[in-house]
Amino acid sequence: MKRIGKRLRSNLVIYGLVVVTYVVLQMVMGSGHISSSLQGQLVPICVYVVMAVSLNLTIGVLGELSLGHAGFMSVGAFTGVVACIALEGIISLGAVRMAVSMLIGAACAALAGVLIGIPVLRLSGDYLAIVTLAFGEIIKNIINCLYVGIDHRGLRISFLTSAAALELAEGGRVIIDGPMGISGIKKLSTFTMGFALILITLFIVLNLIYSRSGRAIMALRDNRIAAESVGIPATKYKMMAFVTSAALAGAAGTLYALNYSTVTAAKFNFNTSILILVFVVLGGLGNILGSIIAATVLTILPEMLRQFNDYRMLVYAVVLILVMLATNNDDFKGLLYQIRGKILARNGTKGKEGAVNE
C-alpha cells in the first residue's frame, strides 16, 4: 500500500510540474514578457517531450533500443497533415480538425508499428537497433517518392512518378509533392494543443507502466527467460509497448507538422531519432520526469547558445558530455561530492574539515 502511495505521489508530481509550467508560461505570455524565439519553441518543446516520453516506453520500460523513432513521427506527420487538408471542407473548427488529424496520424503510426514490430520484435539488442534504424530511413525514402493530391473525386495517390501523374481535376490540389514534401500548411498547432497532448501521453504511459501489463513488460525487460517461465506471453506485451510508443510518436508528428508551413521527409532522419534518444538517455532510462526535463532543456539550449555563433554545436556537445559524465561516472560524482564536502567544511567549523574529506 505504501508503495502504491509513493507511486501516486510521484505521478502527481509529474502532472503537477507540467500543469504549473503551462500556467506560468501562459501568464508570462499574457503579460508579454517572453522572447519571440522562446515563444516559437513552445510547440517543438511539446513535440519533443512527447517523443522522448514515448521513446522512453520502448527503451526504458521495454528495454529495447529503437533508433527509428523519427520514422513513426514522420508517418504521423504526413498522414496527419493529409488528413487535415482532406478534412478542411468537412470539419471547419480548427482545433477539432487538428485533434481528428492527430488521431489519424497516431493510428497510421500505430499500424506502421505493428507492421515493423512483427519482424523486429523477434530480434533483440543490436539487431533490433539496426532494423529500426533501417526502418526510419526506409520511411523517409518512401515518402520522398510519394505524391498525394486531392480533388473533387477524393484523395489521389501516385508512387515513384511526379505530381503530374496524379491527373488532378480542375480545382485539385497537390498535398505531398515527393521530395518537396508538403507546403502551404495552415498552422493549427498551438501551445495549448501541445500541452494537451503531453497530458494525454503522460496519462497513457504512466497508467500503462503501473498496470498489470506494465509489470509484465518490465518483467520481460528484467529477465526474459524468467518472465516466460512464469507465463508472460512475450510477443504480446512487447508489441503492446512498441505500438503504444509508435502511436504517440505519430500524434507528436502531426502536432509538429501542423506547426510549420512546410514539412519534408528529410526532417525526420536519423539525426532526429538520435536527438530523441539523447533526451531519453540523459533524462534516465525509465524515468519519465527525466525525459520531460531533458527534452525541454535540450530543445531550448541550442537557442540560448546562439551567442557562440559557429561554436554553438560544439558547446552543445560539450554540455552533453559533461552531463553524461556527471550522471554516470562514479569518479566524477565522487569529485563533486568532495568539492561539496570542502565547501560545506569551509562554511562550517575548521575542525570538521578532515572528517568530511575522509
Place this chain on the structure above:
Amino acid sequence: MLKIDNINVYYGAIHAIKGVSLEVTEGEIVTLIGANGAGKSTVLKTISGLLRSKTGEINFMGENISTLPSHKIVERGLAHVPEGRRVFLQMTVQENLEMGAYTQKNRDTDADMEQVFALFPRLLERRKQIAGTLSGGEQQMLAMGRAMMSRPRLLMLDEPSMGLAPLLVEQIFAIIQEMNKKGTSILLVEQNAQMALSIADRAYVLETGSIAVSGTGEELIESDKIRKAYLGG
C-alpha cells in the same frame, strides 16, 4: 502425467537431443542427471516451450503440449524454474512472487503466498527487500517460491544446487521433498548426482543427448558404472 516420446532438438546444425523419451507419473520425484553439455537443460526448456523439438511428442495430462507457446504451458500447471536463479532483480521479493501468480487471473493469491512463506520462512523475513540484494541461496528459494505461485501440478527445477554452500543445498533439497509431499510432482535436473539420486523415486542419466541409463534412485546409486562416472568413485 508427463510423457515425452522420442524428441529431437537441434541448435542450428547441432543435434542436441537425440530421441529422448522419459516419463513422470503423478506424485513422483524424477531426476535427470548427466555431465556438462549432456542436454539436461535443453530437455527442460523443450518441455516448457522455450525451445521446440523437431520431432516427437510431449504429453502433459493427456494433452500434446509440444506446439503450445510457453505461457499456455504454464497455465496447464507445468512450471519451470530456469537455471541460474532468474529472479526479477529490480522487484521486491513480494513482487517477484506476485509475478509468479501471473497466470492466475482474478484469483486471490494471498493463500498461495502464505504457503510459499511457510515453505521458505526466509522469504517472509525479506518480503520487502529488492531481489537483487538477496544472497544466491535466497534467490534460488525465491525462484522456486515464484514457480509455486502458479499452483503447478509438475514443477521442473533446473540445477537448484548450482553455486550454493553444502548446507544450503541440503535445505533446498529438503524443501523439494516437502513440496513433493504436499502434492507437487517434481522433475529435477542436477549436476549434484549424489543429492539428486538420494531423494529421487526414479532417475534418468543423459549422455551427449540420449538417455544412457534409467532406473530407481537407489538402483543408480548402487550401480558401479554410475558411481564411477558421476558420483566420484
